[in-house]
Amino acid sequence: MLIDDEKPALMYLEMMLLTDGRFQVEGKYTSAQAGLEYLARSKVDVVFLDMDMPEMTGLEAGEHIQQLNSDIRIVYITAYSEYAIEAFEIHALDYVLKPIDPDRLAKTLQYIQRSIPDKTMKIFSKWRVRCFGHLSFEDGAGNDRQLKWKTAKAQELFAYLLHHRERWISKEILLETLWPDYPKDKALTYLHTTVSQIRKLVKEWQGQISLEYALDSYRLVLDGILYDVSEFERATDRGPAITEQNRLFYENIIALYRGDYLEGYDYPWAETLRSNLLERYLNFVIRAAAYEMEHGFERKALERLHFAEKKAPYSEEICRLVLTTYARQGEYASLNRHYDAFVKLLHIDLGIEPSQETISIYNQYV
Known part of the structure; x- marks a missing residue:
């Protein structure tokens, strides 16, 4: 169970746990009191608990949890490392600092797995059903399997x-x-x-x-089997802003989009969701590329944008980002070639010219 009064942090932690795939999230609460009421009538093995909450501190909530069930493992989440010593005095299994680093969380999950006997813990395989691209199944080792x-x-x-x-x-x-x-x-x-x-x-x-x-x-x-579309939607719908701490997590989310939804299948009922997911993907890629450009990852941004262009060849927003990346790298020959190719594409396929905004950005750079 997860308790954190900051909803974006709560959603981000849930997404990381779901992506890991070993544990099931039984409940999530922005109120410590609501979480305690749930624990009084339900059984969970581990509680991720924020230290700094307005109605009740994490340490106070931890004491109540221990009174309810001393077998429950507590992992504290805090922005202040000085809480760690006090946390361990009330039998915390571990603590993680905000913003949560995926590699650090992975170590915590290993502690959890080692500390709980198999008979009391739900450990699900990391199998995943994939609908981005062709319908397939991925086993725990990352290998694709096509069902017969x-x-x-x-x-x-x-x-x-x-x-x-x-x-x-x-x-x-x-x-x-x-x-x-x-x-x-x-x-x-x-x-x-x-x-x-x-x-x-x-x-x-x-x-x-x-x-x-x-x-x-x-x-x-699906009970414990991951589903790439659900993972992707959760991350692109409610995920927090991209930071250096969670950048690798979002890399994995973007990597889920290996092709359009049920690509290659002529299913009329899939069209609306296919379009919606493509739009989500493009918006998310633009966010990721903008972050990468601002933080010195221009090559990575270009690679990402060129892949997105194959999905949306007429997108002026993507074109402008590509031009900006080339300009920042001083690659003006590539900038000119890209702009000329885009203008030609719009003219031949759609019979239109680029917008004034795109033209102005190009003129500014050259």
Whole structure:
């Protein structure tokens, strides 16, 4: 469980824990009192607890936690290292300094794993379902595995249920979406056959991936299996500003986008989310590149922007950032070539000229 009165810090810690994949976040609270009320009726193994909170200090909350259950491990989060000695006096397992460094957090998670007996700790494998690019599975060692789908419809049904994030989808909607041109009795037969195929295929996950049925509806449940789209959305939706401490974490988030959502599959139902995720990716890349340019990572920024350009070749914002990066590096020949190619692309493909803002920036640099 996580307790921190600063919501961005709370979300950032949750994202790092989810990305690590070994532990499940049972609850997160911006109020120590609300967290204690939860602990009074629920069981958790570890509490990440902020030291400096307005209603109750972390040390006071830690004492209450120990009274509730002395087996709970506490990891304190603090901006002040002098709290560390006092924290260990009340049996803290560890402490981490704000802003949280991913490498330091990894050591804390190792302490946790060593300190809790296997029988009391939920350790999930680092398997991940990937929908950026082709639908695939990544094992704990980072290797991609393609499942042997019996039919194309089995793959589509799996992807469609995954697309809806554990929401129940009625049989009627599934039939209308996946078998719209078949008589209902025949479509139902295909649905039941396809469901059976999927269940056989996911057996090896021993319940961590399951296809559930209730009230004439189905849903796909992932229990401890990571999902790249959810990871990406959490980071790009609520993540804190990019800093030197969390830059590598965001590198990993951007790296999740290995291609467009369900790229190469002609699924009409995926189009809206595909466009939304691409927009999120481009906005996030622009943020990351702007940070890298400001902090001396121009080469990395250029590499990132050139990849993004393949996804959005007509983006003037990306073009302007590329021009700015070349100018900062003094690479004016590259700047001119890039601008000329962009102007030509807009003219041939869209029949338009660059905006006045882009033209002004180019003229300023040359």
